[in-house]
Amino acid sequence: MESGLREAREALAELSSGKVVSDGDLDGILASGLLSRALNVDVEFPSPGELRGLRVEGCILVELPPSKGLEYRGRNILLDHHEYSGVVVFEGSEAAVEYRAEAGCVADIAVEVFELELPAEGLEVLEAVRRIDQGRYESWLDRALHRAYRLEIASKEMRYRLLEWVRSGSWSRFMEWARSGDERWRLVEEAVRELKLRARELARGAVYFTYDGESWAEKAAMREAMLQLEEEHPVVVAVEVKEGKAAKASLATKAGVDLQPAFARLREMGYSAGGRSSVGGAQLGVELEKALKDIKEALALL
8 A cells, every 4th residue: 555655646746747637626626736735736627618629648637537528648647536546547548546545535535645734624624525525515614615616616716716725725715715605605595586486487398587697696596596496397498688688598407308409499590509418508699589489499399
């Protein structure tokens, strides 16, 4: 075991002239910050849409195995606790496990490999992130960190801000951010209730609601409102209204309805639309009345 740790540490140090490319969830951010702190390397957080076909070479990868669509070239090192579990050295697409770890989250692997000592607040954050990654919410910090993250989930700036707090050991900033997110989340919960009250029938078995694209609370509440409405209706459509027009629509179902025919019809109408069979969306940029008319026509094919 000591030999494996040493080899993993040495392999990671050899790539310290490269960069860390990481998944952008809380666990990935925390692990990347710890790696950056130990190796003094730069970090990138590509968005999910940027992963397919992304070429990586000479990189340390956090929770981004080849199965996520990346193209591994030359030597790369993966830290993962899902598909792989531990530190994995890749030569092209060939993998060899340098150190196998049974870890609750990928940040645990970074701590173990580099024998990092965290202060009490840092350990609290690590333990909360571990539980969040496992879908467990047992303390106020678990819930508050997850809520703060969800409020800014689309923000790369948030990821780099948290990364810097880890690098500098500013764990109290995490606590402040979590408390602030918890307080703001109450406004989101109010917005969820409001959005659900706006729901109206659009087509047989489908309801829609509009939300204000200029309101951070309504934007943050949109997905949760959709999830709750999906428990009651086969298809749910959320339309973002921005500058007086329908900017985009999100469609989702939990009822086993295949949404692909609707996306295909919207594309025929000239919209950019697509997604999986159960969830997807369309870019609109038209008057709300026209958007609803076209979406209704597309839903008629389901």
